[in-house]
Each structure stands twice: as structure tokens, then as C-alpha cells.
Amino acid sequence: MAKLRWVRVCYLEDILEGTGVCAKVEGEQVAIFRLEGQLYALSNHDPFTRANVLSRGLLGNHGERRTVASPLLKHRFDLRSGECLDDPQVRLPTYAVRCEEGEVWVGVPVEEDEPVSI
Numbered sequence: 001m002a003k004l005r006w007v008r009v010c011y012l013e014d015i016l017e018g019t020g021v022c023a024k025v026e027g028e029q030v031a032i033f034r035l036e037g038q039l040y041a042l043s044n045h046d047p048f049t050r051a052n053v054l055s056r057g058l059l060g061n062h063g064e065r066r067t068v069a070s071p072l073l074k075h076r077f078d079l080r081s082g083e084c085l086d087d088p089q090v091r092l093p094t095y096a097v098r099c100e101e102g103e104v105w106v107g108v109p110v111e112e113d114e115p116v117s118i
Contacts, residue, residue, distance in 0.1 A: 004096055004107035005073035012102050014037075020068070022055035025106050030095055031055035032104060033079060035066055040044050041095035046070045047084075054092075 008082075009023035009032065013036040022044050029044035031054045044052045049072045055077040061094040076085040082092035096107030 002109040003112075006098075006105045006107050007109045008103050008105050010104050012099050014041075015104065018059055019054040020059070021053070023106065025095070026032065026108050027040070028093075029055075030106055031057060031068070032106065033068060033096060035059050038066075039065065039097045039099060039104060041091040041097040042068075042077065042079065042082045043094075043115055044091070045089055046072060046075070048073050048075050056096070 007025050008074045009025060010021060015021050015032060015034040015089055017034055022032050023030050023032060029045040030041050033040045044054050046053050048070065051072060053071050054068055056071045058071065060067050060069065062076060062085055067076045067085065068079060069076045075085065078085065084090035084096040098105050
């Protein structure tokens, strides 16, 4: 399991239930969603339109899977795996995310020899 560096991105109350926000984490745009008591984090970059828009996508379900649909061409992505349900060859990067004392944190993998601050 890769080591993670945790980056605080916002307060939980900044993310309304059933919506997403965008945060810049170590130079990458990350879309963070709050849905049914869970947090999910994946790339904000829509690979089909090459636009950073997924945080404004529509949340929904595909069977048991929680999804976000891009607001532009409506491609659906699994919130846990980043897999595109409309083109399984496409997958978005996902991030670990957690909430501690009302603050939302995103985990970024670190190199093996990079020290991790605690």
C-alpha cells in the first residue's frame, strides 16, 4: 500500500449533500463529492472533452454503483473506481478522502523515499 500525504481541502459543510466541489491538490484538480453520507474524490478532468468540469457533474446510481455524469457529454464515471461506464477503457485517477473533525482531507501518494509528515 502506497504512503499518503494528507492535504486539507475544505470543511465538510462546504460540500452540500448530493453535490461536488473542486480543489487544487498538489497541482492537480480534484473533484470531491458528498453523497449519501460518503465522500468520494477523483480527477476533475473529463478526458472526453479535456475540460475540468466533473465537480459540476450530475450524481446518480447505476445499479449499486454511485456515479457522476460529466455536465458536457454525460459520460458516467464510477465514484469509487473512476471507471467510465460508457467506455471501460477509460478510467479517471481516484484519491483517498477522509473527514476528521469537520475537515475534508485528500490523500496524495508519495514516493518511496519521500518522508511523510505526521
